[in-house]
Amino acid sequence: MTAPNGHPKHDHPYETADRAGRAMLARMTSGASLNAAAAAWADWASHLARAPGRQMELAERAMRNGAKLAAHASGLTRDDPPFRPRAEDHRFSHPGWSTPPFSLWQQAFLAAQDWWDAAAEPARGTDPHNSDRVAFMARQMLDVLSPSNMPLTNPEILQETVRTGGGNLMQGMRHLAEDIRAQATATPAAAPGGFAVGRNLAVTGGQVVFRNELFELIQYAPRTEKVHPEPVLIVPAWIMKYYILDLSPENSLIAYLVEQGFTVFAMSWVNPSADYRDVSLDDYRRDGVMAALDTVGKVMPGQKIHACGYCLGGTILSIAAATMARDGDDRLGSITLLAAQTDFTEAGELMLFLDESQVAFLEDMMWDQGYLAQEQMAGAFRALRDEDLVWTRAVGRYLMGKEDEAFDITVWNADATRMPAKMHSDYLRALFLDNRLTSGRFAVEGRVIALKDIRAPMFVIGTEKDHIAPWHSVYKVALFTQNELTFVLTKGGHNGGILSEPGHKGRHYRIGCRTPETRYTDPDSWYARHPATEGSWWPEWARWLAGKTGPAEAAPPAMGAPDAGLPPLCPAPGTYVFMK
Structure with missing residues (x-):
């Protein structure tokens, strides 16, 4: 019952029975x-x-x-x-x-x-x-x-x-009954504080100019009379909705870029169903990142594209960039990685959930469902900080009788997406378990790629308290590349450190640039040599991008490219962002 590659033959009836049993157990243990x-x-x-x-x-x-x-x-x-x-x-x-x-x-x-x-x-x-x-x-x-x-x-x-004469406990019981009912009926809870996508979340104006089965591409409307000549493409993680980078108007990174005169495009990934079970990691590269690059190139032909990837989006962007470099495709003017890992030997607390036994167990559950569900992923993230995300919330809601506090980021955090079975298995095995990308064993279309082939300059962000992509791990991209690389370490966690808009109190960052001739510096030595600067890192990135894209002296491009078969399809934030 074993295939030549060492994995089980999943079409054998005995193996199918075993997998069905393990999938049932996996659902019971989340x-x-x-x-x-x-x-x-x-x-x-x-x-x-x-x-x-x-x-x-x-x-x-x-x-x-x-x-x-x-x-x-x-x-x-x-x-x-x-x-x-x-x-x-x-x-x-x-x-x-x-x-x-x-x-x-x-x-x-x-x-x-x-x-x-x-x-x-x-x-x-x-x-x-x-x-x-x-x-x-x-x-x-x-x-x-x-x-x-x-x-x-x-x-x-x-x-x-x-103080309340027991009113807190009565209110807590009502909260518990509401949550049990919502869980039993699979009814999503109403967003606190009246937050809603398209009303006060993800409200930066623009148009969807491309759509396929994996993503919609949003082109944002200009807010300045003149713009930088070269566009910015944002590749978000597909594990969550894209609007973490277009949250509320006051902390939207996308809105900030547009206000600085950049023409911005952003991908909005589909929320896959069981029909996507056989979609692979390479499909996300080819029909996702590469299709987005092709579309941006049609809207703004002849221009370099400055790509920015967040979290898993940065990982798939790195894979796409290394493949492009291998094949002589020089369309990328620069690459920005936001809390994104390329080496997974120090991948943080998520590695607590990953070994051969755990991945095989997840694969059996996904084989049965066709995907990894939102609540199954969310449970792992909550477990990493259970004292805050589980017990403190439970005490506040069920014993103190408090309503959940209304924050835009908590609403986004609850708006997760599913992940196709094959893609997630590819990602866990090739990157987390085998670490193939930085060990010279990650192949795209039958040929191995290498990050050191990338020549486009890079701007890499790590966050000090990131438990998903620890900054030491993010920094390791410097060990496997030979290009110009600017590294920024900012205060905050995986999301909070990225949402660090100008004026945000108590923020600081460290920044340093490495040229291709510079010798490698280990992360702790880098930290000691670069003092903290008070404020937001966003203006640093905007200045860096402006230096790569050219002065803001061009007329804004048209929305879409009707002559190339890319007319605007619908207003931002599109349709995929609403998929449950």
Whole structure:
């Protein structure tokens, strides 16, 4: 039952029965492989069992933590509490946590958390990936038991219950009933704050000038009398709707570019159904990125195109650019990568969910469904920050009776898309598991490509607190290219660091440029050599683009290219963005 490439023959009836069974189990576990979890625990426990010194160290830590906790409980010490929450953990910020008995419950939880942090460190011989997974699963289990989740052990909930006479709990029950009903009927919740695409989200004016089965291409209307002669094409990630870059009018990166005199095009990906199950990663390159480049070239013939890719869009843009360089296609004037990875050896916390067992499990689920569903992807992202995205929200909504806060980015975050089975499998295996792109093993149309062939200058953005595309990983593009490269490290996370419009308080960035003759600098040395500059990185990018595209002295182009068979089809934001 094994094919020549080492993968199972999926048309065999026995294998089909096995896959159907695994797909059913995958739905019950939201795609998490029980085998992968069990293997991680077994590896960790077996190596710990053969390390008596490590066992004694952990026993000593447990006794020391217990002694600190007892001293704190008895009041024999007037020092600060012995255990403190992590800097990003805001569950215990209420002043009530500093008073007994709540302080004791908090300290007991933090003492257990401290012990598990130490226990999950790998013993000699343990696979570090398994140790990281054990640490993650231990943190998940502890977060379930946090005293902040219980009405009788959380001072903030008790205070609110007294203040409202229990009204918070009644309102929380109504919220819970609403959410259960919405989940059971698959009815999407109404967007908070009256946010709606086309009304106050994704409202930059323009026209859809091209549409195929994978994407719509939006050309944005000019807002200046003169424009730069060369266009900008934005390639967003297909895992979410494109309008993260055209969110509210005040933080729209697309609107900002248009206001600076750039002619901007943006791709809006389809939300695929099961009919797209056999669409591949290369289909997204050929019928997506390359088709968009072809269309922009017809609207503005003879001009270089400045392509910008965000997250997965940056990865597929890098693949397309390397393929174009290999084949002598020089249409790209520059390449901008926003929080996009090209090397996946340090791909961050998402690697906790990826190994052969996990990917095979996901493939069986996608084989059955035809795609990876929105809620199955969203669950993995929520798990990475469950204390904020799961438990803090649950406490606020169901026990404090609060409505979800209305933010444009939270509305966008809930508006995810599905991913075709074959494409997602290609992506996970070729890039995350095998890291073929930077190891000289990624082939396009039967021939290997290399990032070092790219000659167009690059502008690369990393964000300081990115847990999806860590900035050290994003920076590694400098190791595999030989072109002019400007790297920017900005404050914020994967999305917040990109949405860093001028005037946004508390923002800073670091910037440095490498020429083709410059020797490689490791990321930590680069960080030490480039001081922080206060403000937004957007003006830096606009100046850089202006230097590559030429002065804004040209008349704006027409919308679409009717003479080339590309008349405007409908107003922005198009139709694909509304697909559920």
